Amino acid sequence: MPSPAEHGLPGERPAPTFAARVENAVSIGLLVGMALLPILEIVGRRVWRTGIPGSSSLVQHATLWIGLLGGAIAARDDRLLSIGHLVDRFREPYRRSLSAFVAAVSAAVSLLLAGSGLQLVRAEWRDTHFIVPFLPLWVAEGVIPAGFALIAWRLVRRAHGGVWTRAAGAIGAIAGVAFASSNLILGGVPFAAAVVTLLLAVVLGAPLFVALGGLAVLFFRHEDVPLAAISAEIYRIVTSPTLPTIPLFGFAGYVLTMGNVSRRLVRFFRAIVGWMPGGIAVVTVLVCTFFTTFTGASGVTIVALGGILLPALLVERYPERFSLGLLTSSGSLGLLFPPCLPVILYAVVAGIAVDQMFLGGFLPGILLSLIMAGWAVRGGVQAGARRSSFSWKELGAAAWEAKWDLLLPVIVLVGIFGGIATAVEAAAMTVLYAIGAEVFIHRDAGFRRLLSEAGTETSRLVGGFLLLLAAATGLTGYMVDAGVPQAVFEWVRSTIDSRFTFLLILNVFLLLVGAFMHIFSAIVIVVPIIAPLAVAFGVHPVHLGIIFLANLELGFLMPPVGMNLFMSAYRFEKPFGEVCRAVLPFLLLLLGGVLAITYIPWLTTALLQK
Structure with missing residues (x-):
């Protein structure tokens, strides 16, 4: 049976570390800013007959940030949606081995999505656009590679079995990235093996975004299409005007x-x-x-x-x-x-x-x-x-x-x-x-407790869901092109x-x-x-x-x-x-x-x- 954590429900957790408190505070600040800017926009239209320049664009890009940061928070707290933790039903030492396998596949997909985001940022760096004055677009897009890289690290760290399991997961993730990035994936048999490996990891407990994002990566690589196309689709849908x-x-x-x-x-x-x-x-x-x-x-x-x-x-x-x-x-x-x-x-x-x-x-x-x-x-x-x-x-x-x-x-x-x-x-x-x-x-x-708890829960919920949305959007983009x-x-x-x-x-x-x-x-x-x-x-x-x-x-x-x-x-x-x-x-x-x-x-x- 799925645990409450798997469905985004509050449960007992240890006291957050300093890094966790910083992440929570940033996510809460983003949510508060997203709430205040539209209100100021309404006031500006009524009082000064004009809104706040760039406010809508800032709110839309804050959604991108809250999505990737919230996804990292959800990964940190083991709240990413999955079909279940089947790996937990195995006995040792199989449990450790399977946990390392799931972590390796999940982290490899996350790193490949991070690489896709990095390609998008590099392209934008060469042809700079601005969201508002002094805020280049590539800075906002930078959360895509940074967020997926952080998620990859946390998926490895949460692997069951201690330091050796995590080390095996990290090595496996690097090997998976190297394999998917090579021309071997263009072949029929290696491609099919990669798909089976991905689906097996998801059945064992990998997050659902890994299945969707992984399939997108494999299909794009199989067709020899640059992975930057995935991040471009992610950016387009997550920064849409209504999504905030x-x-x-x-x-x-x-x-x-x-x-x-x-x-x-x-x-x-x-x-x-x-x-x-x-x-x-x-x-x-x-x-x-x-x-x-x-x-x-x-x-x-x-x-x-x-x-x-x-x-x-x-x-x-x-x-x-x-x-x-x-x-x-x-x-x-x-x-x-x-x-x-x-x-x-x-x-x-x-x-x-x-x-x-x-x-x-x-x-x-x-x-x-x-x-x-x-x-x-x-x-x-x-x-x-x-x-x-x-x-x-x-x-x-x-x-x-x-x-x-x-x-x-x-x-x-x-x-x-x-x-x-x-x-x-x-x-x-x-x-x-x-x-x-x-x-x-x-x-x-109290105001502080309300913002802290409600804001953090919202970040986990929105992050987990927007990761699904982002990964599914990349897969949908491939299906449309195909x-x-x-x-x-x-x-x-x-x-x-x-x-x-x-x-x-x-x-x-x-x-x-x-x-x-x-x-x-x-x-x-x-x-x-x-x-x-x-x-x-x-x-x-x-x-x-x-x-x-x-x-x-x-x-x-x-x-x-x-x-x-x-x-x-x-x-x-x-x-x-x-x-x-x-x-x-x-x-x-x-x-x-x-x-x-x-x-x-x-x-x-x-x-x-x-």
Whole structure:
């Protein structure tokens, strides 16, 4: 079973070293700067009729820095996403040998990506451009080779077995770099052997970015294409204008997680619907939806709210299996609402306006939440669950206590759709608002502790995900150059002649993708392939995006490797098979909702027509 660290969840760690504290401080400073600059931009437009020159470019390049630095922090803390640590199941001395092998392959790929970045920096050095006066572009790009080199060092240092294992890993990494850099890789047999070696390392526990980045390196080398093309693609996607919203909204989500927002929301929603049949179950659906919308991570929702909501459900006489299934399934709700991170990433990759994706996901998100709430009511009636009497006094007190938390979605929606701020500026407003509410109003945490813990957690999350994005972008660039999307396009057009059939096959395919692939990786790898197909079959681009995200949301619950299943088993200390059985009815219900979203385009496009 994956550990909490593998999914970016807080755990107990030793006291940080001086170097770690410096890295954390730099990453927090970058996040704070990314939040302040857009606010100053808004003020400048209102007061001086002009913004701050170069502020948008600075924020975009800060995203590149927070991505690579955060990736190094995630590697330092063993928080890079992998499919599992299979190597830990072997006995000594095999465990040490396999650990050295995994470290060698992982570090070799990281060093090759660092070399790719160095080629890009050298090219920019010869033809200097400036981000803002006195800040050359090559300085900003320098974080790519530096970040991957640091990651390589840390992947070797974390190898199990002591100094000899690490030495073997380092030697193996150097040998791997030499092999991949030589002309031997151009041959068929050495190339195939390199691919098998890479995939074996990933199965044993190498981070997922190693698989994606390694395949990109091998394919480019096999075609004798300069590796600088990979870093050029990484730079292009990570510095895109909308991507800074991801670290900013992620920062706001972790600020909320550290406070008592979950307790306040539970009290508020219970005051509204606690009188209904299945009241506390409906509260579970609503709170999980609200929470996931801002954290962007359903696993975090399960861990953060499980300790509050599962005992509450059991006390109200709900069966344990029903309660377990409801909490596990509700953890993925909220992924279609603004400002959830996967919606933003999809918009970036597909080239769609973020506000259009937010509008398109609103009604489908409500549909899925209503389906879950309706089943929760039915469960409450069957269980004979207790209900609390409605009280205007309690509702008023709960609303007053949670008023600052409930205003957060209003800030995002009014800021973006009211024309007051861009998506990045709305994200910055959300960060400052969340910090102000938690520190100065609710006083749940001190300012320094809040920035330190929430900022570091955000850096780990964003770094781990942006490494996946960066590596997948390089692989996607190769597939586009090799004509893979076009080949798939031609095959589908010649095989499928019905829009209905195409959508059905798309649903099955995306459910499998969602079960086996992290949502961020899936967006970057799969979207460039299916987007042209959908256009050919007359599917609206926003509708395709919502179909995509809704299916991947459901993939979190798909056995055998749906992430929410593992997280629930970990959080509630239940056997994995028991969690799967508990989730099955909810999985079938949500599947019906996903099919409705797929075959009723109006649910997605209705608000777009306004």
